Structure formats: structure tokens, C-alpha cells
Amino acid sequence: MSAGCPETVLAQNLITFADLPGPPSLPLVGNKLALARAGGPNHAFQQWCDRYGPTYRLRLPAPTVVTADPLLVDQVLKQRPETFRRSPRVTSTLQGLGIHGVFTAEASEWHRLRRVATRSLNAAHLNTYFDTMTRTAERVRRRWHDAAATGERIDVLDEMMRYTLDVTVGLAVGHDLNAVENRDGGLPARLPELFPEIGRRLYAPLPYWKFLNGARRRRLAETMSELDALVAEQFQVAKARVAGGASPANFLEALAAPVDGEPELSHAELVGNVLTMLLAGEDTTSATAAWTLHYLANDPQMLRRVRAEAQTVLGDRPFAGDPGTLRKLELAGAAVREAVRMRPVAPYLAMQALHDVVLTGQDGPLRIDSGTIVFVLLSRGARHDTDRFGEPDEFRPQRWLGADPEATGGTAPFLPFGGGPRFCPGRNLAIVETTLVTSMLCREFDLEPDTTTGSVGERTAFSVFPTNLFVRARLPQPANPE
Numbered sequence: 001m002s003a004g005c006p007e008t009v010l011a012q013n014l015i016t017f018a019d020l021p022g023p024p025s026l027p028l029v030g031n032k033l034a035l036a037r038a039g040g041p042n043h044a045f046q047q048w049c050d051r052y053g054p055t056y057r058l059r060l061p062a063p064t065v066v067t068a069d070p071l072l073v074d075q076v077l078k079q080r081p082e083t084f085r086r087s088p089r090v091t092s093t094l095q096g097l098g099i100h101g102v103f104t105a106e107a108s109e110w111h112r113l114r115r116v117a118t119r120s121l122n123a124a125h126l127n128t129y130f131d132t133m134t135r136t137a138e139r140v141r142r143r144w145h146d147a148a149a150t151g152e153r154i155d156v157l158d159e160m161m162r163y164t165l166d167v168t169v170g171l172a173v174g175h176d177l178n179a180v181e182n183r184d185g186g187l188p189a190r191l192p193e194l195f196p197e198i199g200r201r202l203y204a205p206l207p208y209w210k211f212l213n214g215a216r217r218r219r220l221a222e223t224m225s226e227l228d229a230l231v232a233e234q235f236q237v238a239k240a241r242v243a244g245g246a247s248p249a250n251f252l253e254a255l256a257a258p259v260d261g262e263p264e265l266s267h268a269e270l271v272g273n274v275l276t277m278l279l280a281g282e283d284t285t286s287a288t289a290a291w292t293l294h295y296l297a298n299d300p301q302m303l304r305r306v307r308a309e310a311q312t313v314l315g316d317r318p319f320a321g322d323p324g325t326l327r328k329l330e331l332a333g334a335a336v337r338e339a340v341r342m343r344p345v346a347p348y349l350a351m352q353a354l355h356d357v358v359l360t361g362q363d364g365p366l367r368i369d370s371g372t373i374v375f376v377l378l379s380r381g382a383r384h385d386t387d388r389f390g391e392p393d394e395f396r397p398q399r400w401l402g403a404d405p406e407a408t409g410g411t412a413p414f415l416p417f418g419g420g421p422r423f424c425p426g427r428n429l430a431i432v433e434t435t436l437v438t439s440m441l442c443r444e445f446d447l448e449p450d451t452t453t454g455s456v457g458e459r460t461a462f463s464v465f466p467t468n469l470f471v472r473a474r475l476p477q478p479a480n481p482e
């Protein structure tokens with residue numbers, strides 16, 4: 001049988017949308033209200049998976065298939081961009097905010113932008129970005145020492161957003177934003193406000209933003225115009241450097257490098273691509289770093305082991321100064337991977353079938369009609385594939401020591417960075433960035449969870465991020481012999 005060719009499949013074997021199980025739906029709204037009530041889409045998808053099995057149907061109100069069947073997930077991810085595209089809802093929401101780049105591009109535009117993104121995020125460039133990362137990590141270190149001295153309650157997500165924003169703006173446009181130290185407004189304060197707006201718009205029942213002209217909209221417009229000016233200025237710098245023979249050292253320079261026969265990007269395209277990098281690189285990585293610190297703050301023994309490793313590998317230095325040394329911080333890296341498993345920040349992807357297609361799932365051939373929305377649950381395996389991850393609800397970084405993080409297979413997917421040709425090109429950068437800051441903070445501080453305003457929760461916007469995550473940092477007491 002050939003997948004993608006419905007005629008070749010015997011009609012009686014074919015599973016269709018109507019054959020799939022799924023929760024009852026209401027007229028007009030379908031399952032939209034139930035999705036909103038379940039405490040966010042991720043919770044709803046997982047609960048329905050428990051009840052209806054790995055593949056089920058919804059109406060949102062458009063016909064929608066949700067799947068955690070590893071065979072189906074693999075085929076959907078691999079058959080891009082020809083057979084599946086990103087969901088139009090995601091694309092139009094991002095484009096409505098001026099965020100159009102490699103994440104939302106399709107067909108030939110995607111091929112071109114993907115080449116640039118991959119080029120600017122490859123291993124050679126990671127070395128170039130290391131200076132930006134260590135400079136930023138040093139600022140974080142000073143800032144947390146000040147907070148430790150005064151006993152300040154630290155908003156972990158906010159601090160990690162500032163760190164990843166500085167690193168990502170550095171690699172995207174070669175500009176030192178310094179959001180870690182600059183707390184007096186301007187772009188460092190306003191840029192992070194752009195990303196939560198995506199979540200509000202993605203899950204809003206009505207496009208309220210088209211009718212309101214309030215303060216939030218004005219601030220967004222100001223942010224965009226400031227960003228426009230920054231990109232225009234930095235693009236001139238990038239062009240001059242590339243014309244002078246320098247090899248591209250940031251994303252804008254990669255975009256400025258001439259490619260035979262391809263037209264130069266317009267200003268709007270440049271801004272859209274830079275914003276895409278900021279969104280894809282900042283939001284996801286800051287949430288991952290915050291979750292990592294959350295688990296380590298709640299596991300003081302593991303935190304001390306990460307500290308001991310840093311002391312052994314780094315001696316008196318607060319953090320690794322180059323990628324080779326960072327790779328030796330195996331336990332810190334394992335803690336990051338374990339946090340990615342416990343709290344995958346992009347647990348599902350929304351796609352749309354571009355034409356009728358037949359996929360082969362665990363239960364047999366499944367027909368997906370053109371236009372159907374398909375949600376793939378990327379990380380169902382993290383908590384449900386107990387052959388791969390024993391005691392899945394336990395934070396156990398040791399499980400990653402010596403293990404191949406890219407190992408595939410299993411009874412449910414674990415693909416926190418996606419898969420197929422659109423696999424996350426920033427994966428290595430994200431792991432390096434998070435490991436660097438995690439190891440440094442564990443080396444320098446004891447972290448005490450602060451739940452005076454309630455326990456830690458989670459919310460879904462572009463990524464799934466922690467809410468109400470606070471700690472107090474203290475200088476470590478001399479270690480007890482253990």
C-alpha cells in the first residue's frame with residue numbers, strides 16, 4: 001500500500017474521520033468550550049487520550065484529528081511541507097503580529113528561509129554565540145548575587161526570559177539589549193509583552209484585538225516600531241560586514257549574505273524573520289530554563305551534585321567558557337534534558353492536510369481529508385512510555401547520563417523538538433544556553449522554593465510556561481559530608 005494514495009487502499013479497511021472515537025460535541029462550537037474548560041489545550045488533549053486512545057476526533061469546530069500514535073506522528077511530521085502545513089490559525093495569529101518567518105513559511109519560501117536558519121544555527125555559529133551567552137550569564141550571576149544579598153524573592157521565569165532574550169537578540173541581530181540589567185522600560189521591557197499576546201489571540205473565542213484600540217494595542221505598536229528601527233539599523237551594519245568579507249556571525253548577517261539568483265528580503269520580511277527567531281528561541285528556552293530551576297530547587301541534593309560537578313570541571317570559574325568545557329557538565333545537561341521531558345514546553349503541534357492522504361497508523365490505514373486539522377502530541381511518551389522512562393513522574397536526571405537523547409521508537413512519541421524536515425534548528429543552542437545558566441546558578445546558590453503566593457502552575461501561550469514560580473537564592477553553606 002502506498003501512503004498518500006487513497007485509491008490503493010481497500011475501502012473496508014480504511015478508518016475515516018467518522019469512525020474515530022471522540023468526546024461529544026455541541027452544535028456550532030463543537031468541542032471548543034470543553035477545550036477551554038479543561039485547564040488548557042495540553043491537559044484536554046492528554047485527558048482525551050486517556051479516555052479515547054491515541055487517535056481521536058474533535059470539532060473545533062472544523063474537523064480535527066488528534067494523535068499520539070507514534071506511526072502517525074512520524075508520517076505527519078515527515079510529510080511536510082508537501083502534504084501538511086502549519087495550521088492556518090497559528091500562522092495567521094503570528095502574521096497578524098508581524099511575525100512571519102521560517103516557522104510560518106510554507107513551500108518554496110520555507111525551503112529558502114530554512115536554509116538560512118539552519119546555516120545561522122549550526123555548530124560553527126554556536127561557538128560565535130558563546131561569547132554572548134557568557135557575557136549574559138555573568139550579568140545574571142551578578143543580579144542573583146544582589147538578590148541573594150537582600151533576600152529578594154526571585155521571579156524565575158522573568159529572570160530567565162531576560163537571559164534568553166539577550167542571548168537571542170544577540171544572535172538574531174547582533175545587538176546587546178541587556179534586558180538582564182536594564183529594568184527601566186524601552187524594548188527590553190516591551191518585547192516580552194509581545195509573546196503572551198500570541199497565546200491570548202490563539203485561544204480567544206473572538207478576534208477581540210480587531211475591535212479594541214486600548215493601551216495594550218498602542219504599546220504593541222510602539223514595540224513594533226522600535227523593533228523596526230533596530231532591525232533597519234542592524235541590517236545596515238550586517239550588510240557592511242558581509243560586504244567586507246566577514247562570514248555571517250548572526251541571523252541578520254546570514255540573511256544579508258547574497259544567495260545566487262534570490263532576491264533580497266524586504267524590510268517587512270527581515271523584521272518578520274527576526275521576530276520569528278526571537279519567538280522560537282526566547283519563549284521556549286526561558287520556559288525550559290525556568291522549569292529546570294524549579295525541579296532543582298525542589299531537589300536540593302541533586303542541586304548540590306550539579307554544583308559539585310561544576311566545581312570539579314570549572315575550578316574557580318563560574319561557568320564554562322567554551323562549548324567543549326560545557327559538554328563536560330554532563331549532570332547539568334542531564335538535568336536540562338530531564339526538565340524537557342517532565343515539562344515539554346511545546347507538547348503538541350497543529351497542522352493542516354493540504355490534500356487527501358492515507359496514513360498508516362497502529363490500528364491500520366487512516367484517511368485524512370484535505371483541510372483537516374491534525375494535532376500531533378509530540379511528548380505523550382514522556383510520561384506514558386514506561387519502558388523508556390521508568391518512574392516517569394520522578395525528576396531523575398541520571399536517566400540521561402550516557403543515554404542517547406535522540407533515541408527514537410517506543411510506544412508513544414517523545415519528540416520535544418519536533419521531527420522531520422521542520423525539526424527545531426535551535427535545539428543545540430537551547431540545550432547549551434540552558435545548561436550554561438543552570439550549572440552557574442547551582443554552583444553559586446542554594447535555591448529555596450518560595451510559595452508564599454501559591455504553588456507553581458502552568459499556562460499555555462506559544463509555549464507551556466510556569467506560573468507563580470519564585471525562589472530565594474542563598475549563598476551555599478559549607479557542604480555537609482554526604
Ligand code: HEM
Nearest residue numbers: 102103280281284285288346417418419422423424426430
Ligand atoms: C527548549 C527550547 C526549544 C524547544 C522545546 C523548541 C521546540 C520546537 C518545536 C517543537 C518546533 C516545531 C518543530 C516541527 O515543526 O517539527 C520548533 C521549531 C523551530 N524552532 Fe525551536 N525550540 C526550542 C528552542 C529554539 C531556539 C533556541 C531557536 C533559535 C534561536 C529555535 C528556533 C526554531 C525555529 C526557527 C523553528 C521553525 C522551524 C521550521 O519551521 O522549519 N528553537 N522548535
